[in-house]
Amino acid sequence: MSLSIHHVTATALTRGLQTLSALLDKADAHARAAGSDPDAFVQARLYEDMLPLAGQIQRASDAARGAMARLGGVTAPSMADDETTLAQLRDRVARTLDYVRGVPAEAFEGAETREVVFAAGPLTLGFSGLDYLLEFALPNFQFHVVTAYDILRHHGVPLGKRDYLNLGAERVRTA
Secondary structure (H helix, E strand, O other), X not given: OOOOHHHHHHHHHHHHHHHHHHHHHHHHHHHHHHOOOHHHHHHOOOOOOOOOHHHHHHHHHHHHHHHHHHHHOOOOOOOOXXXXXXXXXXXXXXXXXXXXXXXXXXXXXXXXXXXXXXXEOOEEEEEEHXXXXXXXXXXHHHHHHHHHHHHHHHOOOOOOHHHHHOOOHHHOOOO
């Protein structure tokens, strides 16, 4: 059985984006149950020199769209980093998920060896497509997903490992 780079990319990004959506839903429900403003989480941080929740969601979205575009040889839709509410962050995640699901597998033909070169701050990075996926795109995306989780957990949202893994009912087996 062969495993396509499109399948690996789209599956990992879809799972992470679905996790972000579920985390944001849980944060919203937690705040409402506590009688507090859910949108207070948007600017919450782990530490003062780190990006807030909004920045983590925005970077995860950017990473997902960038991976699909670079590996698929297509243009990603632009998204402004102007979200100020949990609802706007959930919408951004949903739009990113729609984009990831919309890039056809055929666009990934030859992606394993496609040269991927891009600016990362003051650096210019270059990879083969497969190395880009495994060494940069997926680790970068997951960093921002787990940091969003950590921010919400740090600020009192009752989250656990199962929330991060976001295992659906279809995965649960009974004895």
